[in-house]
Structures are given as C-alpha cells and as structure tokens.
Amino acid sequence: MEGIVKGLIDLIFPPLCAFCGIPLAEDDEGEICPGCLRTIRFASPPICPKCGLPFPMEAGEDHFCGVCIQRQWHFGSARALGLYEGTMRDAIHLLKYGGKAFLAKPLVGLLDRGYPFIDYGSYDLLVPVPLHPKRLRERGFNQALLLGRAVGRREGVSCTGFVLKKARWSAPQIHLSPKEREANVKGSFAVVDRGRVRGKRVLLIDDVMTTGSTVNECARELLKAGAKEVDIFTLARAV
Numbered sequence: 001m002e003g004i005v006k007g008l009i010d011l012i013f014p015p016l017c018a019f020c021g022i023p024l025a026e027d028d029e030g031e032i033c034p035g036c037l038r039t040i041r042f043a044s045p046p047i048c049p050k051c052g053l054p055f056p057m058e059a060g061e062d063h064f065c066g067v068c069i070q071r072q073w074h075f076g077s078a079r080a081l082g083l084y085e086g087t088m089r090d091a092i093h094l095l096k097y098g099g100k101a102f103l104a105k106p107l108v109g110l111l112d113r114g115y116p117f118i119d120y121g122s123y124d125l126l127v128p129v130p131l132h133p134k135r136l137r138e139r140g141f142n143q144a145l146l147l148g149r150a151v152g153r154r155e156g157v158s159c160t161g162f163v164l165k166k167a168r169w170s171a172p173q174i175h176l177s178p179k180e181r182e183a184n185v186k187g188s189f190a191v192v193d194r195g196r197v198r199g200k201r202v203l204l205i206d207d208v209m210t211t212g213s214t215v216n217e218c219a220r221e222l223l224k225a226g227a228k229e230v231d232i233f234t235l236a237r238a239v
C-alpha cells in the first residue's frame with residue numbers, strides 16, 4: 001500500500017534534481033540528474049596521500065605532491081570528494097552565497113559515488129570549520145556545520161559546532177597568495193571546549209580546501225588543545 005501511495009505521489013510530483021530542478025527519471029539514483037552528475041569530477045587515485053590532491057593521470061601510484069614534499073602540515077591527511085568545478089562548484093556556491101541550505105544533504109549524498117577513502121566510523125568527532133560571528137549573522141548558517149551534520153547522521157558519528165570558534169576576523173582570502181593566507185588565518189581560531197577534543201580523533205569538515213591554510217590552522221589549534229589526531233574532509237578541492 002505504501003508503495004502504491006509513493007508511486008502515485010511520484011507520478012503527480014516527480015522528484016526533481018536537487019541541483020538543476022529537472023524531473024528525475026525512475027532509474028536515476030539519488031537526488032541528482034545524469035547531466036549534473038557528468039560535470040562532477042570525483043577525486044580518484046592516484047592522489048597525494050597527505051593532502052589528497054588528485055593527479056591528472058589516470059593510472060599510477062599515489063605519491064606526494066610538490067607542496068607536501070616541502071611543507072609540514074599539522075593535520076594527518078586531507079581528502080576531498082571531488083574537484084571544485086562544474087555542478088560541485090555551482091552547488092557549493094548556491095549553498096554558501098544563495099542561502100540554499102537544503103543543498104547540504106544532496107551534496108553529502110554524493111559520498112556514495114565518490115572513491116571510498118574515509119573510514120568515518122573511526123573518528124570520535126566531526127568538527128566543522130567555524131565562521132566568524134559577523135559572517136554567521138550575514139549568512140544565517142554555517143555551511144560546514146550543515147555538511148558535518150549531514151555526514152554525521154549518515155555515518156553515525158557525532159558532529160559539534162561548539163568546540164572550535166573563529167575568534168578573530170580575517171580578511172577574505174580569495175586574492176591572497178598561499179603565504180599571505182597562512183599569515184591571515186594565524187591565531188584566528190580558538191578551541192572553546194578542550195574536554196570535548198582531548199585524546200580524540202577528530203575529522204575536520206569544510207566545503208572547499210584551496211591552499212589548506214585554514215584547515216591547517218584549525219588542526220593546529222585542535223592538536224594544541226589535546227586532540228590525538230586531526231584529519232580533514234572537504235567536499236571539494238580547488239586546484
């Protein structure tokens with residue numbers, strides 16, 4: 001009976017692609033249409049085992065990228081689901097700047113299609129990269145928290161937006177060089193609940209990783225507060 005009712009509802013109101021709004025065909029899986037899906041490039045091996053950067057070649061061993069050969073990161077490893085382009089970029093843009101908070105769930109639904117690289121269940125806690133209170137007021141929500149909660153619900157790991165805060169305002173990073181970005185975020189995050197992170201394996205969540213300076217600074221603070229290990233997961237990697 002339930003199946004018949006659902007069938008009728010789908011007939012009258014066919015499910016729509018969460019990203020572009022066209023009606024989905026019966027055999028489309030998830031909440032995304034084939035057209036939107038085609039524009040998403042999921043990260044797949046070979047990748048840099050440290051920062052997760054996917055290499056353009058299709059085959060070969062994982063190996064350290066040029067940046068990770070030279071630099072010491074605070075986080076253990078970073079992984080992104082896909083590249084910051086196509087539908088992935090458009091949807092993240094709408095989520096952040098278009099107020100489309102509902103997109104967090106279908107974006108996290110894409111985890112099913114990505115390369116399986118994270119054992120979420122092995123983490124004690126998911127921690128989203130926080131927004132400064134002024135930015136939070138402007139936007140109305142923290143997209144990283146929405147993503148973290150969606151990942152947490154899916155994977156059965158708790159997610160909290162109350163352990164890490166953005167204590168100091170930092171200028172938008174978009175036109176800054178990697179070195180300038182590092183200086184810009186230095187000391188701008190603070191752990192407000194040390195008890196919650198002490199001895200814990202933490203997975204830090206954000207929407208996009210660009211140079212890695214923001215997530216690295218968050219990892220530094222969490223480790224300073226006693227976290228045992230901090231890894232990074234972002235939906236997208238800007239290259």
Ligand SMILES: [Zn+2]
Pocket residue numbers: 017018019020021022032033034035036037
């Ligand atoms: Zn679509």
Ligand SMILES: [Zn+2]
Pocket residue numbers: 048049050051052053064065066067068069
């Ligand atoms: Zn790397």
